[in-house]
Structure formats: structure tokens, C-alpha cells
Amino acid sequence: MNHKMTRKPLVTIAAVAFFALPxxxxxxxxGNVGTVEADRAQMKAAQLRIIRTNAxxxxxxxxxxxxTIREYYGADGTxxxxxxxxxxxxxMRQLLGQYxxxxxxxxxxSRTTRRARGVLVINDGTLVVQVAGxxxxxxxxxxxxxxxxxxxQPNVIR
Amino acid sequence: xxxAQAASSKCDRSSSSTTATNVLPVVVNAGPTNNALNQLFATxxxxxxxxxxxxxxxxxxxxxxSVGLRVLSSVLTPSLPQQTGAGxxxxxxxxxxxxxxxxxxxxxxxxxxxxxxASGIPIQVxxxxxxxxxxxxxxxxxxxxxxxxxxxxxxxxxxxxxxEDCGLGCALAGASNPGLYYxxxxxxxxxxxxxxxxxxxxxxxxxxxxxxxxxxxxxxVATGGAASISGTLTFGIGTQSNNALGGAKIxxxxxxxxxxxxxxxxxxxxxxxxSGSNGIFFLDSATTGLPAxxxxxxxxxxAVLTPLSATQRGLNSxxxxxxxxxxxxxxxxxxxxxxxxxxxxxxxxxxxxxxxxYGRTVFTAxxxxxxxxxxxxxxxx
Numbered sequence: 001m002n003h004k005m006t007r008k009p010l011v012t013i014a015a016v017a018f019f020a021l022p023x024x025x026x027x028x029x030x031g032n033v034g035t036v037e038a039d040r041a042q043m044k045a046a047q048l049r050i051i052r053t054n055a056x057x058x059x060x061x062x063x064x065x066x067x068t069i070r071e072y073y074g075a076d077g078t079x080x081x082x083x084x085x086x087x088x089x090x091x092m093r094q095l096l097g098q099y100x101x102x103x104x105x106x107x108x109x110s111r112t113t114r115r116a117r118g119v120l121v122i123n124d125g126t127l128v129v130q131v132a133g134x135x136x137x138x139x140x141x142x143x144x145x146x147x148x149x150x151x152x153q154p155n156v157i158r
Numbered sequence: 159x160x161x162a163q164a165a166s167s168k169c170d171r172s173s174s175s176t177t178a179t180n181v182l183p184v185v186v187n188a189g190p191t192n193n194a195l196n197q198l199f200a201t202x203x204x205x206x207x208x209x210x211x212x213x214x215x216x217x218x219x220x221x222x223x224s225v226g227l228r229v230l231s232s233v234l235t236p237s238l239p240q241q242t243g244a245g246x247x248x249x250x251x252x253x254x255x256x257x258x259x260x261x262x263x264x265x266x267x268x269x270x271x272x273x274x275x276a277s278g279i280p281i282q283v284x285x286x287x288x289x290x291x292x293x294x295x296x297x298x299x300x301x302x303x304x305x306x307x308x309x310x311x312x313x314x315x316x317x318x319x320x321x322e323d324c325g326l327g328c329a330l331a332g333a334s335n336p337g338l339y340y341x342x343x344x345x346x347x348x349x350x351x352x353x354x355x356x357x358x359x360x361x362x363x364x365x366x367x368x369x370x371x372x373x374x375x376x377x378x379v380a381t382g383g384a385a386s387i388s389g390t391l392t393f394g395i396g397t398q399s400n401n402a403l404g405g406a407k408i409x410x411x412x413x414x415x416x417x418x419x420x421x422x423x424x425x426x427x428x429x430x431x432x433s434g435s436n437g438i439f440f441l442d443s444a445t446t447g448l449p450a451x452x453x454x455x456x457x458x459x460x461a462v463l464t465p466l467s468a469t470q471r472g473l474n475s476x477x478x479x480x481x482x483x484x485x486x487x488x489x490x491x492x493x494x495x496x497x498x499x500x501x502x503x504x505x506x507x508x509x510x511x512x513x514x515x516y517g518r519t520v521f522t523a524x525x526x527x528x529x530x531x532x533x534x535x536x537x538x539x
Contacts, residue, residue, distance in 0.1 A: 044333065064333035085414070085428070085506075087327070088336045089254050093298035100298075107258065107301040111308060114195055114487075116456025116502045118223065118435025118511050120257040131256045132439065132504045134223030134432050135318055136325065137414045138254070139506045155444060158505065 028095045030144055033057075033077035039094070045069070055152045056080070069095070072157055074149030081143035081157035087136040096142055099127050103142070128154065178400055179273025180368040180393040186376065186512065187386035188495045190217035191310050195487075196436035196500055196512045198374070200315055200391060203270035204229065204236060207278045211236050212270070219311035220391055221434030222372070222522045226323045226358035227269055228253075228260055229313035230306060231285030238265035241280055243350050247341040250289050251282050251358060252296035253323060254338075258303040260284045260314075261292050264339075269361045271315075274393055276364035280356060284309070293347045295337055314434070315361070317372045317391075319415055319535040320525050322357040329354050363524060368394025370527035371534055373401050374433060378517035381463060381483065383494035387516075395521050395538075396530035406521060406538040408531045409472030415525075415535055419508035420469040420477075426507035429470070431520065431537045435511030438482055439504035440468070448484050450503065457487035457502040466501075468508060472536070480514070 028039055036059050040047060045061040048068070058072040067086030073079045084090045093100045106122040106129075115121075120131040120140070131140035141157045148154060184200045198220040205212035213235045218227075241264040243249045249264045262284040269276040286292070286304050303309050316323070324338050331351050339352035363369055376389035394401045409417050412427065419429035421440065437457060443450055451459035464484040471477040485499030498513045514520070523534030531538060 065327070065336055066334070087414075088338070089299060091295075091298045092300045093294075104301050110455050113453060113455050114193060115454060116435075116437055116439060117197070117310065118256060118432055118437070118509055119439045119456055119502065119504045121456035121503060130503070130505055132428070132506050132509055133256055134430065134434065135225045135253075135316065135323055136320065137416060137430070138256070139428055141505070155442070155505070 028071055028079055028097050029082050029142055030098050030147060031079050033073045033079065035097075036071045036073065036079065039071065055149055056156065070157075072143075074152065076149075078147055080147035080149065080152070081141065081154070083139075083141035083157050085139040087138065089131065089138045089140065099142070099144065102127050103129055178398065180398055181400065182272040182391045182393075183388060184220055184374075184391045185386055185388050186496045189310060190306060190312050194310055194436075194495050195490075196495070196497060197310065198376075198389075198433055198512055198515075199311065200271070202227065202313070202315060204234065204238070204281075205268040205270065206236050206238060207266055207268050212268075215312050217312040219309075219314045219434060220374070221314050221316050221432070222318050222374070223430070223432030223434040224255065224314060224316035224323070225318045225320045225360045226253075226282060226316045227267075227279070227313065227361050228262075228282040228284050228316070228358070230309065231262060231283050231287050232306065233312045234283060238267050238281075238283065240265055241356065243339075243341040243352070243356075245341070245343060247343040248289075249350065249352065249356070250340045250342045250347060252292070252299065252338055252340065253282065253358070254299050255303065258301040258308065259296060259299045260303050260309075261286070261289070261296055262304070263288055264356075264358060271361060272393065274365040274368060276359070276361040279359040279361060279364050282358050284313070289342050289347065291347070293340060295349065296340075317360060317362050317522065319411075319522060320360060321363040322354055322359050324352070324357050326354060328352045328357060360524065362393055363527070365393060368397045368401070370397065370529050371395040371521060371523040373519060373521050374515050375519045376515045376517070379496050379498040379513070381485065381499060383490050383497040385494055385496070387496050395523055403521065403529070403531045403538055406519070406531075407476050407478055408474070408536050408538040409470060409476055410474040410532075410536050412473050416507070417473065417537070418471040420471060421508070428507035429510070430508075431510045431514060431522075433512050433515060435509050437487075437500035437502045437511050438513055439502045439509040439511060440507065442503045442505045448501070451486075451488045454487040457500060458484050459486045459488050460484050461486070463499060470510070480510075482514070
């Protein structure tokens, strides 16, 4: 958890989407590692570092707007999780890729229950998303449980 | 007749001295949707600038986690003037919240709260009635919150840590702009640069006095909950006898406007206090051993009331131990809107929501504003 201390003050990747990204298709979550580099290039994000463990690797990048994003992938190159921290949320459509519409549906469905407000918790079995924060300070992560490499616990995605 | 009026006026004056002009009564109750839990509501008056064409609206969420006044179009009657930007086109905002975004035009209002007035400030009118097409750059944030049932409130009174919602980032062109503000000519909405002073403003910053922050005071709530409670939202910090810091501990904040919370020997730096969160949200079931609720999404539901303790610590190393309980939110009386032991998950750290305010007097100081305890931003209690 202490890695959060190293993250920097920030602004959002959404800006990049607004200003620099036309209708390019991204598939970060569930996509292949190749899309990590595509994401980075399209966002004009700076590569901060690449961390490798035996079971998985993550790329950490920072958009010009200052959002720090991590994309986690296993040996087969499939992105199984993403995380972010910055003053505003990232472009969720870009980051969640093929899972974005599922995210929207689950979010709307959760509004029918007496639920936590001020944090967002989604877990429909196929997609897990957690978001916390407030004006000018957001953080969150998302992963697809079915894509977790063997032996990798979801709490590595932070 | 004259005598009677004078008497009544005198009577009003004496009653207003017991409720000072900087104090607004607030409630935690079921709210306009009749199902709220741990949501703090206030009543706010919206006026067409410079006129007596006003509307007083209750059920406005008091949110120290956001900045700026927002109201649902569906409950607002007066026709407020539309803010215009480049080429005279209307300005519309897309403001991200944790669980969605609010989309709607920026309009100008005189805002009256308790005895305070913020004249001619930009506010957001939430709704799709005037600008029904949400641009893709906004909808890519997730899910819109445009209706009463989405928002669970008639509006949001954002009295958080800043003078305006976005800041310099939205005023600058280029990739560093987060793209929250749009101009929407007939041809469609495009991201615009929005000067800081034209952004949706913290009303408190615009009061003539008592403009450096807010104080929220709420009573202690017994285990098991309550139907409703009443408290106060007081404007200003150290500006009057009723908003002095006294012996309150002051917690300064890091670059992400967070402080730290230490729990079971681990330090979580992405932690914060937020009246707009309806529980104390921290870590996850795997770390805490507290099971998630079956029905109340996002909350913990331990079988028995579970006492817990954590230490809050500011950037200035001021710290305080906070004791709290985790209870079973699914089992709370469905007619209760107040529950001190509402807790839930937030893997990044600790979100000290409204129930942290129960039994406390909590100060939220605005960035760059001076107080007797130093300049904001800070939290104190």
C-alpha cells in the first residue's frame, strides 16, 4: 500500500481522451499487453516504470494531465487488472475496454439498493470495480476475476 | 398595527440571536427519496441574481467531499441566467463523482444559506432537459447522475476544501486540461477552457464574512441507529464566537488532499474525511475479516457488533486515535436513516464518512484561506 506515497499530484487522462483521442478503440482490461503500449502511446503518457514479478507484470504510466495508471498482465500478455490515482477519474471507457458497458450496467443496477455512497463497489462475478475519492482526488481499480493468472491474488491490483 | 409589527420584528430578532446568521440547521433523515442512510441534508435558497425571484429547496446534500452548489433541474423553478463562454455559447459541465458524473448547464444564482449570501455565483443545474446529448468524453466517465433517484438528493451543497470545483487545470488549454467544462453551441458540445472564477464555486468562499470554511456538528448516535438527527452547519472558522477552533486538533493534508490512517500497524495514506460518504469505508473483507452485506451493496455486515480502532494522522504529524464500531447494515431498522456503525469497503484507505461526524464538531478549512489555526486546506476536530 505504501507505493501510494510515491504517486504524484495529478490531472486526468480523460483530458487526453478529449483532446487527443478520436474514436480509437482500446481494450485495456482484457486486452493484450500490446494494448498497454498502444494506450501509453495514444495517451502520450510517460512510462514511469515496469515492475515484474514471477506471476505478473505491471506498467505504470502517467498521462500529461497527471493521472497515474497501472496495467497488470500475466505471462500470456492479457491485461487482468488496472488501477489509477489522480485528481479526476480516468477515461473509464478506454481503461475498461470491452468491460465498460458491463461497468455501466452494474453501476445503474446498484442504485436500486440501499448502498454505500461515497465509494463505488461493483462485483458482478465477471468484473470487479472499486472507486473512492472526491473532488480533485480519485483512486480506484478494476479487474476481471476470470483473467487472474494462477496464484495471483486480486489485492495486488492497487 | 405598527406596534404589533414592531413587536413581531423584535421577537424575530431575539429568535435570530439564538440561531446566529452563520448557522444552518441540518438533518440526517430519509431525505427526498425517503430511503437515505447517513445523508446530511440542508435547505438552500436560489435566487435570480439581484432579484427577489427565489426558491427555497430542502433535501440538498451537505458534502464536504465536493465543491460547488448543484441542484436538480427537475426541482428548480426560477429561470436562472445561463453562463456563456466562447462565441456566446452556453457552458455545460461534466463533473465526476465516485459513483457517476453530473451533466448540466452552469447558471448564475444568488445563493442564500442561513443568514449568508453568495451573490452571482456559478452553480450547476443537473439534468438532461436543456442539453440532452452527453458528449462521449463525458459519458466515458461511467454513468450519469441526472435524476432524484440517481442522486438521492435534490442537489449537492459542496462545501469542501477548495474555492472552486476544478481549479487551474480546467483554465489551461491542452492535454493537462481534465475536460470538465464544455461549450455547447447548436453544432454540439466541445471541451472548453474555463477561467477559475467562472467555474462552479464553493458558496462559502463568496460569503461576505465567515468564508474560510465550515463546521459540522452532529449529536452522538446510539448503537442500533435512529430515525433522524438534527445538527448544525456553521460557516466560518474562528470568525465568530460560535465557530472557534478551541482545542480542536488540526490535521494538514498532502498533495492529494489526503491524510493518513494507521490500522493494525499499516499506514494508509489515501485517507480522508467526507460528509458526503454514508459510512466509514476502509480496506476489504480479506484484510478486515468483516463480511460484505448480502443486500446493502458496499457495506460490511459482521454477525456481531465489532469494535475497531484506527489512528488518523495529518501531514503535520498531529494524530488521534478513533474508536468506532462495525455493525450489520442489512439488519438495521429499514425506517432508520442514521447508523453510527455503518462501515464498508474501500481498498485504497479510509474514507471517514458522515458517521465519523456523529458526536463531533468537525472543521473543513478551504485551501488558501487563513484561519486562526493556519491556512487551509485542513480538517480539524
